[in-house]
Amino acid sequence: QVQLQQWGAGLLKPSETLSLTCAVYGGSFSGYYWSWIRQPPGKGLEWIGEINHSGSTNYNPSLKSRVTISVDTSKNQFSLKLSSVTAADTAVYYCARGGGECSGGSCYQEYFQHWGQGTLVTVSS
Amino acid sequence: DIQMTQSPSTLSASVGDRVTITCRASQSISSWLAWYQQKPGKAPKLLIYKASSLESGVPSRFSGSGSGTEFTLTISSLQPDDFATYYCQQYNSGTWTFGQGTKVEIK
Numbered sequence: 393q394v395q396l397q398q399w400g401a402g403l404l405k406p407s408e409t410l411s412l413t414c415a416v417y418g419g420s421f422s423g424y425y426w427s428w429i430r431q432p433p434g435k436g437l438e439w440i441g442e443i444n445h446s447g448s449t450n451y452n453p454s455l456k457s458r459v460t461i462s463v464d465t466s467k468n469q470f471s472l473k474l475s476s477v478t479a480a481d482t483a484v485y486y487c488a489r490g491g492g493e494c495s496g497g498s499c500y501q502e503y504f505q506h507w508g509q510g511t512l513v514t515v516s517s
Numbered sequence: 518d519i520q521m522t523q524s525p526s527t528l529s530a531s532v533g534d535r536v537t538i539t540c541r542a543s544q545s546i547s548s549w550l551a552w553y554q555q556k557p558g559k560a561p562k563l564l565i566y567k568a569s570s571l572e573s574g575v576p577s578r579f580s581g582s583g584s585g586t587e588f589t590l591t592i593s594s595l596q597p598d599d600f601a602t603y604y605c606q607q608y609n610s611g612t613w614t615f616g617q618g619t620k621v622e623i624k
Contacts, residue, residue, distance in 0.1 A: 427613075437561065437604060437615040450611050486560055492608075502567070502608045503551035507560035 394419040396508035398487045400472075404515050410474040414487030414508050421445055421468040425490035425501035428461060428472045430483040431510075438483075442490065442501060443470055477515045484510045519543050519609050523616035529624040536592040538619045540605035545585045549608040552581055552590045555618075556601045564603075565590065595621070 400412030414426070422445035431437050441451035443461045451459050460473040474481060487508040490501025520543040530536050540550065548568040553561035563572045565581035568588055578593040592599055600623055605616040 436617045437606070439613040439615075452612070491563070491566065501613075502549060503563060503606060504553075504561070504613075505563055505566075505572075507562075510560050 394489060394506045396487050396489065396506055398485075398508040398511055400485075400511055400513070402512055402514060404477050404513065406478050406515060406517055407476055408515075410477050410481065410485075410513055410515075411471065412485055412487070412511055412513075413469055413471045416468045416470075416489070419489075421465060423494070423498045425499070426463070426470045427488045427490060427501065427504060429486045429488055429504065430481075431486070432480075432483040440472065440474075440485075444498075477513075479515050482513065482515045484512050486510045518612065519546060519607055519614055521605055521607055521614055521616040523603075523605055523619050525619060526617065527620045527622060529622045530595050531624045532595055532597060534595045534624075536595050536599075536621060538590045538603055538605075538621075540583075540588045540590070540616050542586045542588075542607055546607045546609050548584050550581070550583070550588050551606045551608075552579075553604045553606065554599075554601045555604065561604060592621075 395417040398414040425442045425444050427442040428440040441461045443449045443463050458475045463470045488504040489506040491505030492500035492502030522541045524539045550568045552565040555561040569581045580591050602618045602620045604618050
């Protein structure tokens, strides 16, 4: 049973850096891609970026200049940092594990199979 | 960027109704499409992947079809637990984008 538990600061001021961490319990950590996805209040979902166990990253081009995703394989955790936040970054942020075809011990990320509980991050002065 | 457009945005239906939601991609995505169900205050839940494969544990009243640019999610007989918002999601060349959502409401 794979479980993702996330945490981080919920209230930020404009220009500050958002920081969230997601811990993975159960299942394998290596061999999968791990993503961050956000959802502004009352709106749809936006993929932010992904990382694998070896630290290879891929970011949404619209956020790439402000996003850093990192991994700590010793703790089965991965983290999100988003710099220079504005009110437009107010959203529920989710961590997720990718699902897809697996080959040679690694799985592609075609969809998002397991999700964290979500963290509401509000940016307000 | 590949844009995903869902229709309708809102759907009013009754328990027992057959419900169909459409998702269109701005360019061909083969069968790289997933569907999710989201209830208020909860994370999305994967229902369908690769356009038509049912995720383990998901009731068989949910089904998906389509390829290329047009896809559908069908609920064969709507149950009280199915009133929620549904999202499609595409995967193509290292990017993932979602539709804007379809809210299924009680009629």
